[in-house]
Amino acid sequence: MSDKSTAGNMLDAAKAKVNEAADRAREAGHNAAHAVTGDTKHKAEALEDRAKAEVHNRVANAEYSEGKREARDGDGR
Template identity: 80%
Template sequence: MSDKSALENMVDAAGAKVNEAADRAREAGHNVAHAVTGDASHKAEALEDRAKAELHNRESHAEYNEGKREAQDGDGH
């Protein structure tokens, strides 16, 4: 992680959660499209969006934990 303040880390964590939610919404849309059309490309796009959501989830947790540590020790690391 970089030398960010606790607030900057928390803002980044929130941004990653927003991105995760958007990815999960797109995943759901592709799953519906796959169910309706049977087109395998929608299923592939849903799997891709799920992977992106998981990545954003891990990013959010890492940023949150770093922000929490920064809030506790305040040394900028």
């Protein structure tokens, strides 16, 4: 993580959560398309979107934790 303010970390955490939600919505759409069509391409895309969502979730958690640490010590590290 870089030296960001608490607000900067929290903003980045929120952005990552929005991206996670979008990935999960796309995953659900691909799963529905797979259920209707049986096309394995949709299942593969759903799995890719799930992996992206997990990455965004980890980023959000890391940014949030860093923001909390910054709020406590306020030294930018």
